[in-house]
Amino acid sequence: MAVANLPGNIIGRPPGPPPNERFFRQKAKPRNTRRAVQRLLNYLAKKKLALGLVFVCAAVSTLIAILGTRLNGYTVDHFIKTGDIRGLGSICLVMLAIYGVNVFSTYAQNILMISTAQKTAADIRRDLFANLQQLPLRYFDTHSSGDLMSRLTNDVDNINLVLSQGVVQLFSGIVMIVGMLIAMLLLSPLLTLIALATTPLMFIGTRFIAGKTQPYFTAQQQELGQMNGFIEETLSGQKVVKLFSHEKKAQQEFSEINQRLTQSAAMAQGLSGVMGPINNVTNNLTYLVIAVCGGIFIVKGMNMTAGIVFSFLLYMRNFTRPINEILNLLNTVQAALAGAERVFEVIDEEKEHDRPDAQAISHITGNISIDHVGFSYISDKPVLKDAVLSAMKGQTVAIVGPTGAGKTTIINLLTQFYDFDSGRIWIDGMEIHRITLRSLRENISVVLQDPFLFSETVRENIRYGRLDATDDEVEEAAKKAQAHEFILQLPQGYDTILTDNGGNLSEGQRQLLSIARAILAQSSVLILDEATSSIDTRTEVLIQNALLTLMQGKTCFVIAHRLSTIKNADKIVVIDDGRVVETGTHSELIARNGFYAGLYNSQFTTGMAL
Template sequence: MHMVKSNEKLNNPKETINRLLKYIGSKKASLILIFVFCVITTLVSIFGTKLNGDIVDNYIATGNMSGLYKICIILIAMYLAATASTFVQNRLMVGIAQKTSSDIRKDLYEKMQHLPLKYYDTHSSGDLMSRLTNDIDNINMTLSQSITQLISGVINIIGMLIAMLMLSPQLTIIGLLTIPITIMGTRTIMKYTQPLFIKKQGDLGNLNGYIEEMVSGQKAVLLFGQEENVKKEFDNINKSITKSAILADAISGCMGPINNFINNLTYLVLAVCGGVFILKGMDISVGIVFTIILYMRNFNQPINQILNISNTLQGALAGAERVFEVMDENPEMDKDNSVVVDNLQGEVKLEKVEFSYNNDKKILNNINLTAHKGQTIAIVGPTGSGKTTIINLLNKFYTIDSGRISIDGKNIDDITMESLRKSVSVVLQDTYLFSVSVRENLRYGNLNATDEEIEKAAKLANAHHFIMQLEDGYDTVLSDNGGNLSQGQRQLLSIARAILSNSSILILDEATSSIDTRTEVAIQEAMVNLMKGKTTFIIAHRLSTIRNADKILALKDGEIIERGTHDELLQSDGFYANLYNSQFRSGLGI
């Protein structure tokens, strides 16, 4: 399992914010409407608060009850307008958040389709799923809940400050004295919580990776009696994410109570100072003091909201940075002069090919082989000798260190990956089937195939008989990875899918390893027709499947140590002969 160790520090928060703003900026019309409605809400709040002060001085103090009723009706109408405006803001922001997260999810998924196989070999699929789901959901939640607060908060702060200064500059300055204390306290708390939120997102990716791996390998867990160990490992990872989440949320949760305490002290100071000014005969009334306190409350509230949502923003930035990390990975790219080749004939040649995965140990060393059109080349050797690596290189899943691989005389580096892979059909040892019908799984090999062509391919692969025995035949919907089929049946469907692709090069990587001997005989008969006119590479541990190969290559430690036909290699009594005899002479009396 590839556990992803997360940094406990944002690498480039400014760049992450700018990239998020580019996504949000594409919804300019909705943002302008949100701004307009935020201004309306702020104006209603300013005038409504001013009217509250007027009620004290002009109606309550004078006993003008009829005027009080009228102004109360006006206030109710204003508050209803503010409520409607806030509803529209939130509705627009939800739409922006959903569209933005949808765009990010689309871009991330598209990028994942173009990442090299090496990236997936070194990253947990669960962690990638976490970035595609949890991290983007975190961004969506933050945008929908926080951006409107930020916009309306800034407008509120500016509007309330202007209103307070116009009403009483002295009390306004007194009220503003506590703002630096609030900001400094919040920045100090953020300094401690930021690493915790980043660690929380990384731990969540690890947890998803572990869950995905254990669910996929549950059968192995049960077979080897590892339930208790799996529980302990899950418990450790779960405790880690719980600890980081509790610490992050608990520490950031201190900001609200601390800010409220400072704000309440501010209102107390304003009330006392206002009373002193009134007693000294200054041009300030009870209504003005009351209005200033309300303005200050409305002024502090958005500041507190902005400071309090900083923990949410930190989590979103941590998730966004994880998403953008994948987006910034180098994709598979064709060379500038690569050409599309539609009709490759299948003349394959490897010349002095050398390759290593990590530039420290050579997996292939000085590989030379030629496969003429229509030939069958078998590759045998012990595990780790480099057999499957050759297949990966033929498909341009990896780039060779040195040497040359050509098809029909064209260097595969000069052929686009899409056209190259369309000319190569691969049947792997571990086949994968999608949770759709059998028919659609087979059509994956050729999206334009007709139903008749699908059935013909299934018959060639000897799969038609068992397909017809399924509940809905070719329309039977398979469970996850064909879990309602046997391993052999899944392999037969994979072979039929390869047949349907009708490519010029065929690769069988342990294609019959999960099929019983009787079925294997029938498959071999079908393969004879399938391989006619095609260049075929067979990787096999069961050497009975390659007796009729035109050429057999014996691979050991990344080098071809023997080559020849089955009979020639047996007569040489070398590595291949020993390998063959160890399988058949003792067990079958050959």
């Protein structure tokens, strides 16, 4: 389907709920951290070989640490104590060799995990973006693009960070803790029991603080998403901000969001930062107790030597170091889990889907019937009420009415951007739900009132209407849309790269490219949302002639604001307050002197479009 905008505003004017109902600031959903962890582990499970190699490298590093530590104690008892300089030199060479192996294994472990983390983050980002493409338009009515961008970037980056750093430390830390615990028990069970007496205190304290800080990390990620949404919206609407002199208002709103983000971040970082000093004090006290107890055991001759105590203290340091590193990851892990919850929240959203009996169709003839359809964007606030209208193959049906009457909503339902609440829509005698969404939209071309152009070449923007079109077909479509001449005057012609939404083109030129895109699509159903409203009078005459050629043989729906443009329509459907109040040709409706006649006369009296 040839469209010229992105989800959230696909038909031009906002198709969703009224502005006061479109909340960018979402209520926090109940946290499910355990499920988020399980989902992350499921992604990691796809990289079993790499994780296995990481585990092997961690085991090698642990064995080297155990061996090196024991050699330190052996050196104290057998070389330093006896003054054996030659033996001391030999043992130093041995230790240098094994620590060299440790450097290699640690490097390999880090490289493997960083690569695994990057690939896992790429998988998550791919799945998130793919799911965003499948979400219904209704979802984008209540979620800002900036917040969704934050989930794709910041939240996934936090996940990548904890996977690349945290998992390495977790893997190596667990192996190191187990290895050192075994070595400590073999060296001195009594000192091991004394050392382990303080370890539970660190875990209890960490668990308590983690429970207190996680809500703040979740709030931090939500506020960051809202800030990104506000920035994206404000920068996109910078012209409006300046026209109404609302710079101070924008600054004030940004300051409020920034203040909330600062407060949640300060609480999260401040509370979790308490763990480091507490653990350091606990560790130092434990070392002191071990040293004192070891000294007492040596003095009392309890099968204890200075080398054993020295080795045990080194074991103890290697035992507590990974515990501290894991606990110090608290900030990163909690931010990543908060981000993971936000990412999986989007992935788990209900996607657009076809009915089980839906069929793909290759061509639509163009016989369309809307049969007593009712619809509301928000429950209990109907936008369409028992709407009835039809169009036969090749007919042009104009839809007119006051602003907010429901004109654009009818188009949204025809393209199934939204599903109706009651009634039926028939396409060539087939109920619309029995047609797959993809094949339905491939047979409908839409030209919007406010077209959207991508930051691509002019050629590729037109080719968006039909991706397999040749360059000649693209240029032919541009000629029919009266766009060829101005395109040739651009710096690189058809290869000119457009800036943000065609910012380096005039409104009329942007609309011409949108029309060329629809012409290229060659669909049998055409929807025009006041396609010439942004074009100057001279260009409008040319475009009207091009559109008349384009519309021949096609079923066309025209949303009309300037009623002078639809006088030749085969049928005019008048909508007011969600209801079809009149149907007929221009002359028939004028003769009735009803609602349409009033609109038409008032427009020409005031000179204003609807």
